[in-house]
Amino acid sequence: MLKDLSPDERKSMILQRINESGRVLANAVASEFGVSEDSIRRDLRELAEQGLVQRFHGGAARSRSGPRSFQQRARDETAGKKAIAAAAAARIPANTTMLLDASTTVLEFVRALPADLQTCIITGSPDIASAALDHPCCEVILLGGSLNRLTRSAIGQSTLAEVQSMRVDYCVLGACAIDEELMLRAENYDDARMKLALGQACNEIMLLTTSEKLVKQAPFAIGPISLVSTLVTDRTADRSILERISGAGVEVIVADDQLA
Amino acid sequence: MLKDLSPDERKSMILQRINESGRVLANAVASEFGVSEDSIRRDLRELAEQGLVQRFHGGAARSRSGPRSFQQRARDETAGKKAIAAAAAARIPANTTMLLDASTTVLEFVRALPADLQTCIITGSPDIASAALDHPCCEVILLGGSLNRLTRSAIGQSTLAEVQSMRVDYCVLGACAIDEELMLRAENYDDARMKLALGQACNEIMLLTTSEKLVKQAPFAIGPISLVSTLVTDRTADRSILERISGAGVEVIVADDQLA
DNA sequence: CCCATTCATGCAAATATGCGCATAATATAT
DNA sequence: ATATATTATGCGCATATTTGCATGAATGGG
Numbered sequence: 001m002l003k004d005l006s007p008d009e010r011k012s013m014i015l016q017r018i019n020e021s022g023r024v025l026a027n028a029v030a031s032e033f034g035v036s037e038d039s040i041r042r043d044l045r046e047l048a049e050q051g052l053v054q055r056f057h058g059g060a061a062r063s064r065s066g067p068r069s070f071q072q073r074a075r076d077e078t079a080g081k082k083a084i085a086a087a088a089a090a091r092i093p094a095n096t097t098m099l100l101d102a103s104t105t106v107l108e109f110v111r112a113l114p115a116d117l118q119t120c121i122i123t124g125s126p127d128i129a130s131a132a133l134d135h136p137c138c139e140v141i142l143l144g145g146s147l148n149r150l151t152r153s154a155i156g157q158s159t160l161a162e163v164q165s166m167r168v169d170y171c172v173l174g175a176c177a178i179d180e181e182l183m184l185r186a187e188n189y190d191d192a193r194m195k196l197a198l199g200q201a202c203n204e205i206m207l208l209t210t211s212e213k214l215v216k217q218a219p220f221a222i223g224p225i226s227l228v229s230t231l232v233t234d235r236t237a238d239r240s241i242l243e244r245i246s247g248a249g250v251e252v253i254v255a256d257d258q259l260a
Numbered sequence: 261m262l263k264d265l266s267p268d269e270r271k272s273m274i275l276q277r278i279n280e281s282g283r284v285l286a287n288a289v290a291s292e293f294g295v296s297e298d299s300i301r302r303d304l305r306e307l308a309e310q311g312l313v314q315r316f317h318g319g320a321a322r323s324r325s326g327p328r329s330f331q332q333r334a335r336d337e338t339a340g341k342k343a344i345a346a347a348a349a350a351r352i353p354a355n356t357t358m359l360l361d362a363s364t365t366v367l368e369f370v371r372a373l374p375a376d377l378q379t380c381i382i383t384g385s386p387d388i389a390s391a392a393l394d395h396p397c398c399e400v401i402l403l404g405g406s407l408n409r410l411t412r413s414a415i416g417q418s419t420l421a422e423v424q425s426m427r428v429d430y431c432v433l434g435a436c437a438i439d440e441e442l443m444l445r446a447e448n449y450d451d452a453r454m455k456l457a458l459g460q461a462c463n464e465i466m467l468l469t470t471s472e473k474l475v476k477q478a479p480f481a482i483g484p485i486s487l488v489s490t491l492v493t494d495r496t497a498d499r500s501i502l503e504r505i506s507g508a509g510v511e512v513i514v515a516d517d518q519l520a
Numbered sequence: 521c522c523c524a525t526t527c528a529t530g531c532a533a534a535t536a537t538g539c540g541c542a543t544a545a546t547a548t549a550t
Numbered sequence: 551a552t553a554t555a556t557t558a559t560g561c562g563c564a565t566a567t568t569t570g571c572a573t574g575a576a577t578g579g580g
Contacts, residue, residue: 006546007558023266026536036560041537056266057536057567126386126393126402133386133412142386142414144404144422152393154402162404267568286526296570301527317526317577 005033011043018053023061080234080255081105084208085112087255088172088232091206094118096169099198100128102153103174105208107131113138122168124154124194148190155194163197171202173228176209177218178241182225182248185218192220204229211237225250261294270295271303278313280338283321334364334387340494340515341365344468345372347515348432348492351466354378356429359458360388362413363434365468367391373398382428384414384454408450411435415454423457431462433488436469437478438501442485442508445478452480464489471497485510 005013010033017024026044030037044060047053053060085108092098095118100106102125110131113119121132124143132140143162145154173195177185184207186192199205199222207228214237225231230251233242237254246252265273270293277284286304290297304320307313313320345368352358355378360366362385370391373379381392384403392400403422405414433455437445444467446452459465459482467488474497485491490511493502497514506512 023269037536038538038561039559042558045538054268056268058266061266061269124402126389129386129407130390130412133407133409140407142384142402142404142407144402144414144419147389147393147400147402149393152390154404159404297526298570299568302569305528 007039007043010035010039011047014040014043015047015052018047018060018062023059025059027058029059080210080236081108082112083255084210084232084234085109087253088206088208088230089113091230091253092117092119092170096120098122099163099166099168099171099202100125101171101173101175101195101198102128102151102155103208105174105210106172109172109174109208110135122166124159125152127152148188150188151191153194155188155190160193160197163194163201166201168202170204170206171198172206172208173198174208175213176207176222177213177216178209178225178245179217180215182245184222184225184227185216186220186222187218189220192222195222199223199227206230206232208232210234214238214241224248261292263294265293267299267303270299271307274300274303275307275312276335278307278320278322279335282336283319285319287318289319334367336364338368340470340496341368342372343515344470344492344494345369347513348466348468349373351490351513352377352379352430356380358382359423359426359428359431359462360385361431361433361435361455361458362388362411362415363468365434365470366432369432369434369468370395382426384419385412387412408448410448411451413454415448415450420453420457423454423461426461428462430464430466431458432466432468433458434468435473436467436482437473437476438469438485438505439477440475442505444482444485444487445476446480446482447478449480452482456482459483459487466490466492468492470494474498474501484508 014024014029026037026040030040033040044053044055048055048060051063054063081104084105088109089112092113097120100110100121100123102123107128110121110128113135115136118137120139120141122141122143123129123132124145126147129140129142132138143154143159145156145159147153148155176195179185184195186195205228207230209231211234214233225245226248228250230253231245232253232255235254235256242252242254274284274289286297286300290300293300304313304315308315308320311323314323341364344365348369349372352373357380360370360381360383362383367388370381370388373395375396378397380399380401382401382403383389383392384405386407389400389402392398403414403419405416405419407413408415436455439445444455446455465488467490469491471494474493485505486508488510490513491505492513492515495514495516502512502514
């Protein structure tokens with residue numbers, strides 16, 4: 001029997017055990033650490049709230065395939081994202097060519113495109129390309145290059161050059177932060193460069209962003225919000241910031257997640 | 261008999277079985293998991309309520325509703341594919357650069373790569389690229405170009421040119437038919453061109469193919485089987501054809517799906 | 521048309537869980 | 551160092567979940 005560990009140490013040991021052997025039983029762990037099952041249950045509850053394990057009656061198991069795959073994470077918090085995606089998808093006319101940024105909101109956007117809409121999608125994200133291929137009428141063009149693990153998309157120098165040689169109708173950006181001075185920002189240098197290149201290669205930029213990104217700082221500037229033609233966000237967004245953005249000449253669309 | 265699984269684990273295992281083999285019988289599953297048929301029926305009822313399976317008298321089958329996405333289809337009939345994939349993955353040394361063809365067997369191959377294996381994967385398939393990104397130590401390079409709906413990968417002229425400028429260690433091909441004269445063949449002209457280019461860009465070709473493809477006709481020739489260094493297939497393959505292939509100087513590996 | 525399975529529902533037993541609360545342990549402030 | 555605030559723990563009890571069995575209805579084959 002192991003003894004006198006701090007709650008956090010105990011929790012991380014439990015997590016380690018779950019990740020190693022796949023699953024643990026609450027009563028076994030309780031007797032092993034010399035604490036009551038209640039404490040173990042509390043630990044498991046907290047681990048489950050952080051999405052690190054999956055509870056079941058009697059214990060807990062490794063949450064689906066350790067660190068959840070992107071496809072699974074992409075299904076998180078879809079209420080707001082789906083509403084934004086649906087509102088944006090409804091505004092795309094037929095026979096449009098679009099450059100798509102890599103983000104989970106844009107992924108939802110592709111899934112929300114009407115099945116009979118004829119479009120051409122250009123993207124450096126394999127996840128988005130795969131989703132686009134599931135649509136019957138999409139032509140899909142993949143941007144090549146080395147994939148970045150954070151954005152899960154091609155954002156290197158060669159990809160950038162490829163994008164810079166293009167000129168298309170629409171560009172759909174996601175995952176941008178907007179700071180106090182209404183400047184678009186990104187978490188990653190290459191990502192910022194790529195988003196800027198995507199924006200410059202098109203006539204109209206549509207920006208999809210959940211409200212939590214609306215006033216947020218991020219290291220790398222992309223450009224002023226006025227680059228964007230249309231901003232689509234959800235209804236929990238702060239009214240005053242939306243008015244300032246609207247004042248900068250941006251069409252602002254608030255998606256209603258009730259209708260989703 | 262599998263033992264003492266939590267209800268949720270049991271349900272997801274049942275769902276997996278249904279998706280892989282198409283259908284299950286309630287009584288068989290019950291005895292396999294060591295629980296009463298009532299519990300299995302309850303599981304099937306819940307899976308059916310979520311639309312994940314379709315029940316029939318005595319068991320349940322894969323739900324045919326809606327067009328299943330590629331990711332889902334890729335999980336069909338995985339018994340043989342998983343075995344082939346595992347056998348092939350075990351033969352890849354560390355720090356290898358590989359060109360990967362687009363096929364569901366190759367997708368399983370990527371999933372079967374050991375988590376700690378350092379590799380560089382080059383592919384024109386977004387599905388395979390996405391799976392490779394879920395591995396911690398893979399560098400992934402995407403081949404750009406227009407995507408073909410049948411192969412779900414980039415196989416156009418520009419992609420071809422890009423591949424022809426490469427020279428790497430391994431190339432992993434899938435979904436080739438082999439005809440009576442031991443000629444590799446493909447269903448699609450561009451696909452055949454691409455497979456040939458992939459093969460010419462590497463030092464060793466590994467071909468993964470389920471036994472049903474072993475003596476089969478297809479319109480477009482790729483080249484003689486002797487191009488291939490290693491063929492991995494499953495144990496239902498016909499012995500005589502394997503001996504002929506082996507006689508052509510190809511290392512033949514028969515994966516045992518029992519061990520999978 | 522009959523019969524053997526299979527299915528849904530209700531029920532009871534075993535077990536697991538959540539919550540409140542008192543107490544113990546730890547951290548923080550004075 | 552002492553007092554106080556914060557947190558962690560264990561126990562009891564009401565509740566929830568899971569499971570297997572019994573009963574009657576439904577299904578499908580011969």
